[in-house]
Amino acid sequence: MKHQDPAPGRPVTTAPPGPAPSPGPLGRLGTWSVRHFKAVLAGWLLVVVGLGAFAPQVTSALSGAGWQADGSESVKVRQVAEQHFAGNASSALQIVVAADRPVSEPDVQQVITRAGEIAAADPRVSTVVAPQPGATVSPDGRTAVLLAGAKASPDDMVRAADDLKGPLNALSGEGVDVHATGASVLWSDFNKANHDAMMKSEIMSWPVTLAILVLAFGSLVAAGLPLLLTMAGLAASAGSLVLISHLFPVSVWAMNFAMMFALALGIDYALFLVVRFRAARAAAARRNPGQDGRLAGATAVAETMDTAGKAVLLSGATVLVSLSAVMLVPSPAFRSMAGGIMLAVLFVLAATLTLLPAVLGRLGHRVDALALPWVKSGGHRSPRFAAWGERLWRHPLRYGALALAALIALAAPVIGLRTAMPSITVLPEDASARAGYTAVQQAFGPGAPGALQILTPTEGAAGVAADLAATPGIAGVMPAQPAADGSGWSIVQAVPTVDPSSPDLGRTVDTLRAELPSDTLVGGAAVENLDLQHLLTEKTPLVIGVVMGLGFLLLLVALRAPLIAALGTAASLLSTGAAFGVARLVFQDGHGAGLLGFTSQGFLDGWAPVFFFAMIFAIAMDYTVFLLASAKEHYERTGDPREAMVGALAHSGRVVFAAAGVMVAVFFTFALSGPLPPKEMGIVLGVAVLLDAALVRLVLLPVLLRLTGAAAWRTPAWLDRVLPKISFSHD
Incomplete structure (x- = not known):
């Protein structure tokens, strides 16, 4: 006889007591673990x-x-500059000395000299180039920039920034401000700010997590x-x-x-x-x-x-x-x-x-x-979730339509979503990289922090420099500098007219790459971000397709039911789309920015679609597996689609609800942290888990089980011969 859990108006047949069935492979592993x-x-x-x-x-x-696109043109520029131009690459450190008087005065010169000595003493710095009038000394004579060349890898230059920015900042005083800036310092400050925020959020989330755990268990x-x-x-x-x-x-x-x-x-x-x-x-x-x-x-x-x-x-x-x-x-x-x-x-x-x-x-x-x-x-078996399952069985279209409409409405804004690499504003105002960045912009112009580096063969360098000077979007061009080692390369520095985070910079770079000679390479720290953003945009559809395809195959192998495996996989797109729709409203359009304490950049950070999609899909499929595995177990025992759906909610609904509650609490604490990237992560992941658990796994997926009935679990004969025999029932 088969055992059925009680359902209103239905007879219950109870199997007589008997010996427990022989355990399967995982059961034997569990028994071995207990005995040993x-x-x-x-x-x-x-x-x-x-x-x-x-x-x-x-x-x-x-x-x-x-944070780079391996094999891109900008990474090649950095590698050549590291090798042939004494480390004058995007990973080099820039030391900004800004004074309330001309930097040529003796006391300011002492600060500049001391800053150069501190940088030169670090073994990861190749050479320190003193400020050059007309190039790295501002027109008003009150700001000077030293260049500390990169002698180590980009990772080690970030560590060098960790070590040097404090001693350099300590030179500030008496009307002189000293700040390290540049890409390596930016990543140093970025990592520290976000790490501190995540640790703070973890600490904030622990009491809530423990309370939910005690209630759940x-x-x-x-x-x-x-x-x-x-x-x-x-x-x-x-x-x-x-x-x-x-x-x-x-x-x-x-x-x-x-x-x-x-x-x-x-x-x-x-x-x-x-x-x-x-x-x-x-x-x-x-x-x-x-x-x-x-x-x-x-x-x-x-x-x-x-x-x-x-x-x-x-x-x-x-x-x-x-x-x-x-x-x-x-x-x-x-x-x-x-x-x-x-x-x-x-x-x-x-x-x-x-x-x-x-x-x-x-x-x-x-x-x-x-x-x-x-x-x-x-x-x-949870009586409350069993009752909820019975209600969904009686009124599937009512609840399913409401859940679907809510998810589609929230996902609609994703159509206008824009992404880009983060701007300097994601750093705290007192961060070294941001303070130096601001000082450079004020002294040299908006595009100065994002100077382009153009590598070209020496014989054509003068012509390339002339073409650069005539290109719209370029504010100024430094004279070409040939490599001292005779490699045949020359480097030309060009200052754009716009801030490095402006979309116009991307159009300028595209123009240069299209019109300059084919053996000329365009790079620089800002261009590395543009190339990474282009790579992410290009790879996003591939990543989404592979994630969904492999997820479907795993569900198919486990459940041996192509229809419900496809529906379960597709349903994950709804919560993901809704989460990114909310992200567009909050982070791109700025709704709720005052409440969450941030200034909108006008876009979502570029890594979010690829990385957050994979994370959201992984969590969503986690819940899908729990629910559908329970439903398959009930269907194997009873052969009844109703018991499969109601029993799955009764036995797994509480688990999904409690687990989602913990994750939502953890993720939303990140939305309260200082920097913008953890806020984005907290909102996107928190909303995704909340919507997935509440509307997809506990409403829409059970409704799909109700509407498809026995067809949800049907396996074509040819597929039955191919797939391995996996059962979730223990009797």
């Missing part, structure tokens, strides 16, 4: 301690640069389990990133995002397994009232792993696949950020499938210790 608790615990302690020993080095070991002991997974995953992944950084540069942002995902997935996976373990243990106790406690725990773990464990494994694979698509973007920062998150996911997933079952089996009934007074142990 000490070995599993010792193994994880070894991993955490061994790799965690390197974790304190993570901030200093990881790189601060890498119902006991203090169970609420601590996600923290166990998170700490194990974070310590191991942080140490691993440090070790990997010795092979190739890893962005410091990789650790920030890894921390976020480790916490989010640790909560999701622990919640899903703990809720199922409680129900399985209660069922095992009913089947065999006199069974030994440890044996009952092992049996419950086996059932948990064969059902919820499969969903967790599929969810982890989906997250990894979604993030792997970011590797298609040839930019070190993006690839290392995606790699860092994937590493954290792997460790959290491994801990979920080994360490958590071992701990659950050892805890047994004690998992409910220190429970809240109103919590009932073993309650796997």
Whole structure:
């Protein structure tokens, strides 16, 4: 006989007690973990301690640069300038000395000399070029710029900026201001400001997270389990990133995002397994009232792993696949950020499938210790979500149409979304890079901080300089300087007429690349940003297509149901589109800017569509897997589409709701932090998770199950022969 959960007006057939079925591969892994608790615990302690020993080095070991389009023309310019022009490249440091009197006065000259000595003493600086009248001394004679050439890689030049900007700023006083600026200093300030903001947001989110965890798990002991997974995953992944950084540069942002995902997935996976373990243990106790406690725990773990464990494994694979698509973007920062998150996911997933079952089996009934007074142990089916499922079954079009209309309305503004690389305004006003940038603009003109570097063969350099001077959008051109090493290259510095963040600069660069000789290369720090933005715009459709295609294939393999796999994948686009529609209204159009405390740049930062899409899709598919795996399990047991839909909501709705609540709380705390990029991340991800959980997974996807009925789970005969046999049912 088949067992059915109660539904209004429907008979219930109860299967007679009997022996538990033989566990599958994951069930056997869970049972092994329980029986070898000490070995599993010792193994994880070894991993955490061994790799965690390197974790304190993570901030200093990881790189601060890498925001570039590998293989682009601007990167080639930087590499040639580093090699043949004494480091006069985009990664060089600029030291701005601004005084209330002419810089030629002796006391100001002493400051300039001391600034040059400080820079020259750093081994990462090649040569220091003193201010040159008519070039790097302002027309009014009150601002001078020293150039500290790059002798090291862009990552090491960011570290040099970390070390030098403080001592240089300390030279300020008595009417003289000294600030380091340039691309390397910008990334130094950018990384520090955003890192501090993210740490502040993490601290702010912890009390809210812990409160939601206690409410979701119902006991203090169970609420601590996600923290166990998170700490194990974070310590191991942080140490691993440090070790990997010795092979190739890893962005410091990789650790920030890894921390976020480790916490989010640790909560999701622990919640899903703990809720199922409680129900399985209660069922095992009913089947065999006199069974030994440890044996009952092992049996419950086996059932948990064969059902919820499969969903967790599929969810982890989906997250990894979604993030792997970011590797298609040839930019070190993006690839290392995606790699860092994937590493954290792997460790959290491994801990979920080994360490958590071992701990659950050892805890047994004690998992409910220190429970809240109103919590009932073993309650796997939520009456409230079951009632919600019944309501959706009776009125699918009413609720489905409302949810769809809301998502489409929120997604509509995405049509006019503009993206660009961030401007200097994302930095605090007192940041060294911004203060120096402002001083240079005031003294030399709006385009001076974004000077272009044009590399050309020496024999044609005079003609190129003349063409540059005649090009609209160019305010001034420095004389061509041939390379001292006889490489045959000459470099020409050109100052645009507009601010580096202006869209007009992109049009000027396009004109130069089209009209200058083919053997001439156009670069500079501002052009590197333009090339990266162009790369991201070009790769976004490819990344989205690969993410969705691989996500669909994973769902298809797991569910063996092409229709619901396609619908589940497509539904993720709705919440993603709505989140970016809201982002356009907030960050591009400036609605709510005063409330959130920022000034709109008139666009969304360029990395958001690619990177945030992959993150949102990974989280959305996480919930999709939980819901559809539960629905498939009920359909396998009953063959009833109604029970599949209602049972999935009854058994998984609370998990999705609670897990989303934690993530929304965490993400929205980033919206309260100072700099703009964390605000963008907080709003986009927070809105996406909120809409996905509330409207897509708990309304639209169940409605699609209702409308498609048995067809949702139908497998064509030819596909049935190809796909592996995967079952989510334990009986």
